[in-house]
Amino acid sequence: MFHSLGKYILLLRLSFRRPEKFKVYWAEVMREMVSVGIGSLGIISIISVFIGAATTIQVAFQLSSPLVPRSIAGSIARDSTILEFSPTISALVLAGRVGSSIASQIGTMRVTEQIDALEIMGVNAPGYLIAPKIIAGMAMVPLLVIVSIALGITGGYIACLASGDVTPADYLVGVHDGFDGLTVRVALVKAVVFGFIIASICAYQGFYTSGGALEVGQSATKGVVYSCVMILFADLVITRIML
Amino acid sequence: MIEIKDIYKTFGDNDVLKGISATFQTGKNNLIIGGSGSGKTTLLKCIVGLHEPTKGDVFFEEENFTDMDFEQRVPIRTQIGMLFQNSALFDSMTVEENIMFPLNLFTKQTKAEKLDRANFCLERVNLAGKNKLFPAELSGGMKKRVGIARAISMQPKYLFVDEPNSGLDPKTSILIDELIDELTKEYEITTVVVTHDMNSVMGIGDNIIFLHQGQKWWEGSNKEIAHTDNKELNDFVFASKFMQAAKSKL
Numbered sequence: 001m002f003h004s005l006g007k008y009i010l011l012l013r014l015s016f017r018r019p020e021k022f023k024v025y026w027a028e029v030m031r032e033m034v035s036v037g038i039g040s041l042g043i044i045s046i047i048s049v050f051i052g053a054a055t056t057i058q059v060a061f062q063l064s065s066p067l068v069p070r071s072i073a074g075s076i077a078r079d080s081t082i083l084e085f086s087p088t089i090s091a092l093v094l095a096g097r098v099g100s101s102i103a104s105q106i107g108t109m110r111v112t113e114q115i116d117a118l119e120i121m122g123v124n125a126p127g128y129l130i131a132p133k134i135i136a137g138m139a140m141v142p143l144l145v146i147v148s149i150a151l152g153i154t155g156g157y158i159a160c161l162a163s164g165d166v167t168p169a170d171y172l173v174g175v176h177d178g179f180d181g182l183t184v185r186v187a188l189v190k191a192v193v194f195g196f197i198i199a200s201i202c203a204y205q206g207f208y209t210s211g212g213a214l215e216v217g218q219s220a221t222k223g224v225v226y227s228c229v230m231i232l233f234a235d236l237v238i239t240r241i242m243l
Numbered sequence: 244m245i246e247i248k249d250i251y252k253t254f255g256d257n258d259v260l261k262g263i264s265a266t267f268q269t270g271k272n273n274l275i276i277g278g279s280g281s282g283k284t285t286l287l288k289c290i291v292g293l294h295e296p297t298k299g300d301v302f303f304e305e306e307n308f309t310d311m312d313f314e315q316r317v318p319i320r321t322q323i324g325m326l327f328q329n330s331a332l333f334d335s336m337t338v339e340e341n342i343m344f345p346l347n348l349f350t351k352q353t354k355a356e357k358l359d360r361a362n363f364c365l366e367r368v369n370l371a372g373k374n375k376l377f378p379a380e381l382s383g384g385m386k387k388r389v390g391i392a393r394a395i396s397m398q399p400k401y402l403f404v405d406e407p408n409s410g411l412d413p414k415t416s417i418l419i420d421e422l423i424d425e426l427t428k429e430y431e432i433t434t435v436v437v438t439h440d441m442n443s444v445m446g447i448g449d450n451i452i453f454l455h456q457g458q459k460w461w462e463g464s465n466k467e468i469a470h471t472d473n474k475e476l477n478d479f480v481f482a483s484k485f486m487q488a489a490k491s492k493l
Binding site (some may be wrong): 021112113114118120121 | 313368403
């Protein structure tokens, strides 16, 4: 375990070595941002609306007491969406979508000697392949989380309109009441950390792939599993520190 | 000129290379031959720095490559071109982008100059006009030729070629060998080819090193190889009936 941790840290250090030509690396960062951000927008939008809607209905179901104002359902759904569902579930979905793609792409490059070809040319392969993915992950996951929060809260509103468990007006009052900016800051910190975890762990798994197609698949699976575990662990740590 | 001195390479308990020394001359095709598992590719990877030798040194024109760190190796690496066994073209890039890739990173040429160089390299390997194709759209022989075009794009002083004929039909193999030979002689490149293709050995082997059980077993030219009395080399080179028949006519 310590051997792997050491290799992971050394790989990260190599990844952030001074680039040979900034312009070429910048183009890679932009390409990865499009791949991570635009490419994941669809799935993130869909899950966010459904999770927001389901959360609101469940909160309304649990707060059926006449002593509790109905608007509280909006507040709880909002905070749950901002603090937990949007950052964490989005990150878990992104680990599957983006992380497996990163691990299999880099792993395939390794087993087909494309990484060797980069190194022979004098290119810092970790820097060229991994750093743009980490930067893109850390930049785009927070943006996706912001979109997810907005759509999650909208999903809750749609659920109110459709089910009538809570009136839309009560829901909106709840969403506005007692809003604390700290929750959004916590969500963004989580998103940045999760973006780093997904890109770096999956890139590490891909970079040290050896063998053939079977091992590339195994690297992708390991990358996703380890990323998910680390996301949940980081979620706990950040929540404990910041709240 | 490249000189290797007393190269050892061990993986765990497995001693793959056992004290190999050799000199690879400029403007010549230097072939490393040997049976499967004899250490040919490992030796090539030690020379270019993809593997670090367990012991021994590699010199590029008197400069000790083994002692250098990553940054120090970059100027030498920009003078190295390499054709990999499976070509190792970047899947996500077109033929043209593959060839221009090292130019983009290591030169200050304008886009037009880089494009001119890419077109020249493609013409040189008889693939003019194939700029916009992706590697997946190329045949095995075409991939090898694009690999060569990429390898020569930076006008290298050293060309390393790993199994250039693997997976190719005999006619295409000969074309690839001729191309390597022409480029070596035309641009005075120090070329090191790892192969077990006997047509290559007899056709372009200016200087041949035969590896056996991780050791240098024999060294000479393609003219000398037919008359050697080295048993292991004879068993390797003249293993097929065709080669035995060819030998009897020499």
